[in-house]
Amino acid sequence: MTTWNKPLPTVSGETRPFWDACRRGQLLIQKCDRCGEFQFYPRGICANCWSEDIRWVTASGKGTVWTYTVTYQNRTPGFAEDVPYVLALVELEEGVRMFTNIVECPPRDVSIGMPVEVTFVQANNQISVPYFKPAG
Amino acid sequence: MPDLKRTAAIVGIHEHVTRYAPDKSELQIQGESVIKALEDAGLAKQDVDGLLTASSSSRNSGLALADYLNMYPSYVDNTTVGGGSFEFHLSHCLNAIAAGRMNCAVITYSSLARSGGVSVGTGGVGRFGHPRLEPSPDSFEELYGLTTVGLYAMIAQRHMHLYGTTSEQLAEIAVAVRHHASMNPEALFRNPITVEDVVNSRMISAPLHLPDCCVITDGGGAVVVASAEVVRNCRHTPVWVLGAGEAVAHQGAGKRDLQYIAARQSHGPAFEMAGVTHDDIDMAMIYDSFTITVLETLEDLGFCEKGEGGDFVSGGRLKVGGELPINTDGGGLSSNHPGMRGIFLLMEATRQLRHEFEGTPRQVPNCNIALCHGTGGALGTRHSGGTAILGRD
Numbered sequence: 001m002t003t004w005n006k007p008l009p010t011v012s013g014e015t016r017p018f019w020d021a022c023r024r025g026q027l028l029i030q031k032c033d034r035c036g037e038f039q040f041y042p043r044g045i046c047a048n049c050w051s052e053d054i055r056w057v058t059a060s061g062k063g064t065v066w067t068y069t070v071t072y073q074n075r076t077p078g079f080a081e082d083v084p085y086v087l088a089l090v091e092l093e094e095g096v097r098m099f100t101n102i103v104e105c106p107p108r109d110v111s112i113g114m115p116v117e118v119t120f121v122q123a124n125n126q127i128s129v130p131y132f133k134p135a136g
Numbered sequence: 137m138p139d140l141k142r143t144a145a146i147v148g149i150h151e152h153v154t155r156y157a158p159d160k161s162e163l164q165i166q167g168e169s170v171i172k173a174l175e176d177a178g179l180a181k182q183d184v185d186g187l188l189t190a191s192s193s194s195r196n197s198g199l200a201l202a203d204y205l206n207m208y209p210s211y212v213d214n215t216t217v218g219g220g221s222f223e224f225h226l227s228h229c230l231n232a233i234a235a236g237r238m239n240c241a242v243i244t245y246s247s248l249a250r251s252g253g254v255s256v257g258t259g260g261v262g263r264f265g266h267p268r269l270e271p272s273p274d275s276f277e278e279l280y281g282l283t284t285v286g287l288y289a290m291i292a293q294r295h296m297h298l299y300g301t302t303s304e305q306l307a308e309i310a311v312a313v314r315h316h317a318s319m320n321p322e323a324l325f326r327n328p329i330t331v332e333d334v335v336n337s338r339m340i341s342a343p344l345h346l347p348d349c350c351v352i353t354d355g356g357g358a359v360v361v362a363s364a365e366v367v368r369n370c371r372h373t374p375v376w377v378l379g380a381g382e383a384v385a386h387q388g389a390g391k392r393d394l395q396y397i398a399a400r401q402s403h404g405p406a407f408e409m410a411g412v413t414h415d416d417i418d419m420a421m422i423y424d425s426f427t428i429t430v431l432e433t434l435e436d437l438g439f440c441e442k443g444e445g446g447d448f449v450s451g452g453r454l455k456v457g458g459e460l461p462i463n464t465d466g467g468g469l470s471s472n473h474p475g476m477r478g479i480f481l482l483m484e485a486t487r488q489l490r491h492e493f494e495g496t497p498r499q500v501p502n503c504n505i506a507l508c509h510g511t512g513g514a515l516g517t518r519h520s521g522g523t524a525i526l527g528r529d
Contacts, residue, residue, distance in 0.1 A: 009275030040390035041276040047389035067297070067516075069289035070342040071281060073258045079281035087286050087341075089516070096390030099277045112297040129279060 004123040006078035011126070014044045017056050022128040027118045028056045029096060040096040061118035062135060063092040070107040086110050090132050104133040137409055144233040145367050145374035146226075146526065148177025148360030149483045153322045155353040155472055158251035162196050163204040165246035165356040170205060173358035178371035179240060186211035186232060186241030186361075190221035192475055193247075201244070211238040217384070218512020220423055222359070222478035223522025227380035229361040239363045243482075246356025247474035256352050256475055257285040257425075258340065277517060285349055285426065287516030289341040292428035294395055296343060298443065303343055305446035306427040307334035310347045310469050312454040313424060317466025319498040324351050325470045348427040350468035350477070359482050375486045378505070379410030379525040386518035398521025399436035399509055406523040412505060414439055417525075419488055419500040420460055421481035423511040424467040433509055434460075437523070461500050464488060478510030478522070489528045504528055 011019045021028045030039050032046035033053040039046065046054050068088035074080055086102040088110070102110050103119065115135035120128040150172035152165050166189070174180060187209040189198050198212040211232050215224050225243045232238040249256055269275045295301045311331055317323035334347040367374045383401035385394065407413065420439075422430045431445040439460060440448040453459045463469070465484040468477045485506040493499035505527045513519030 006281075007269050007278060009269050009279055010271050011275075012271035015271050015275065037389070041273045041387075043272055067290045067294035069286045069293055069344075070339075071283060071286050072339050072341060073285075074281055074283050075255045075258055076281070082281065085281060087280055087282060087290065089290060097387065098390065099280050099282065101280050112294060 006123075008123060008127055015042050018042050019127060021056070021058070022120055022130055023126070025120055027059045027061045027130055029059045029092065029094060030054045031057045038094045038096050040092075040098050060093045063090045063116055063132070065102065065110060065112055065114045065116060066091040066097050067112055068102065068110055088132070090116055100130065100132045102133065103131045138234070140230055140234050140409065141378050141411070142364055142376050144230045144361055144363060145376045146359055146482060146486050147362045147367055147370040147372060147374055148173040148175075148179065149357070149486050150176055151322070151357040151480060151483050152246065152355055154355060155324050156250055157248060157354045160248070162191070162193065162246045162248055162356070163201065166201060166244045166358065167205055169246070169356055169358035170242050170244055173242065173360050176371070177360040177362070178369065179360060179362070179366070181207070183240045183366065184242055185209055186229065186238040188213040188215070188225040188228065188241055188243045190214065190216040190225070190245060190476060191247070196246070211241065217520035219425065219476040220478045220510025220512035220520050220522045221476060222482060223380070223508055223510035223524050224382050224520065226361065226377060226482060226524050227382055227522060230377045230380055233361070233363045240366050241361045242358055243361065243479060244356070244358040245476060245479045247476065248354045249475045250352050250354045254352070254475070257349055258283050282517070283341060284514055285344055286341040287514035288426040288428050289344045291394060291432065291515040292343050295428065295431070298395070299446065301431070301446035303335045303345070304331050305450055306343075306348055306431065307331040308450045309424070309427040309430045309454065310334050312449075312452070313463045313467040313469045315455055316464045316498070317470035319496070320466045320471055323466035323471035324353055344426055344428065347469070350425050350473040351470065353472040353474050355472045355474040357479055357483060359479060372490055373528055375489045375526050375528060377524060378412065378527045379406040379408070381405035381523045383521045384518065385521065394516060396442070397432050397436050397511065397515055398519055399433045399511070399523065402521040402523040403437045403509070406525050410525040410527070412525060416505050417460065417507045418503045419464065419485070419506050420462045421485050421506065421508040422462050423478060423481065423509060424463055424469045425473070425477070425511065427469070429511055429515065430462065432515065433511060437507070437509060456497060456500055464498055464500060476512065478512065481508040481510060482524070485526050489526060
């Protein structure tokens with residue numbers, strides 16, 4: 001494991017199942033049992049119908065690049081040394097979009113609509129971060 | 137909808153012209169601006185009963201400001217929704233004056249972003265001084281090296297993909313605004329630029345080049361808003377608030393198409409209240425954090441269809457003398473951008489409606505109705521949109 005110098009997420013009661021699953025190599029999203037809608041980012045209520053009947057479901061981990069940017073300047077330690085890197089919004093098969101970086105791919109090869117799949121990088125014993133790479 | 141058209145007016149303005157002020161405090165810039173704006177209006181401290189302000193620094197609240205100015209306002213509004221907060225403030229002034237809760241307000245702002253060395257657009261985590269990532273949504277966003285410019289660049293990238301918009305078309309916006317800056321002696325950058333200059337400059341976050349991004353300066357100012365009764369005691373021709381609309385946009389639990397921005401929701405109520413159409417707008421002050429912000433805003437305000445912005449901004453349409461002159465002070469792209477620029481939109485629209493530049497190339501001819509639209513936050517995550525339509529008698 002390399003030294004992790006990027007910021008780390010804060011694990012809260014609301015988000016612990018997500019990060020626990022990442023450690024096992026699974027990407028979780030939430031689904032509402034009342035209205036049937038998926039949602040992301042994780043939260044304690046259904047953002048659509050405001051019920052509390054939400055449960056975690058395992059996403060397929062597959063999606064497409066909805067949009068992206070190749071970042072050439074970011075002064076924040078942890079990212080400053082990574083430029084150019086690809087910041088992207090990926091639309092999961094389940095229909096919700098999430099922020100990520102596209103990895104294992106030269107920035108010039110990334111395009112909108114490109115099929116991608118989730119991959120995890122272990123930051124420390126508690127946190128593995130989901131990224132996306134070109135679908136294999 | 138009740139008719140509020142001649143209920144509240146902008147009667148005084150002052151832009152603190154400094155672009156670099158390491159020896160001043162933010163409260164001092166606001167204090168100096170409030171005094172000058174009241175002088176401009178022909179009013180005095182005791183006439184003011186409302187205080188509205190926004191800041192990225194919590195020390196600089198309405199409470200701290202009232203203390204600094206030794207004022208006891210009966211109406212205080214600290215609405216902070218990013219750079220467009222001041223269009224929200226103007227809307228709130230209209231409400232409060234219409235309800236008889238307030239007679240005369242000062243809206244004010246200042247920031248020392250430049251002398252403080254703040255990486256407004258290209259800092260990632262920590263750019264707002266957060267020591268760690270909050271659970272949601274930060275832990276699902278900032279983890280990936282978001283920058284403010286990046287969150288606008290993503291929307292630009294998708295606009296190009298869907299509609300064939302080009303970097304050259306975005307550059308047209310920077311060129312038109314710089315042309316206006318060349319006529320403003322206070323503007324930070326005044327040398328004219330070309331489309332080629334823009335597209336050949338350094339890429340910050342693709343597809344946005346350096347001149348697609350606003351400048352970073354210190355600065356501030358104040359705007360005085362008064363009731364119809366107070367207007368009669370003021371020095372200048374009043375600039376009436378004809379209509380106002382407020383909206384927010386966000387990711388909608390991962391499903392909103394953020395190619396459509398908050399301006400799409402906020403402009404309808406503003407036009408309806410004002411009882412005017414797009415053809416009636418003589419000039420517009422469009423928040424220009426980035427060139428893509430202007431293009432998206434013009435589309436979602438309804439000046440052209442979604443996807444047609446690239447053509448719309450080309451061919452000199454946005455310059456004085458064109459069909460829709462914008463940002464005649466040089467905007468955030470060339471004049472000043474201390475972090476939250478919305479207050480300066482109200483000031484330049486007021487100058488144009490007062491015909492302050494009559495006889496010079498900066499004046500929009502026969503300028504009777506102006507539109508201001510402030511965007512705050514970031515297009516790619518969550519942002520606010522405040523539309524105000526202003527007019528002279």
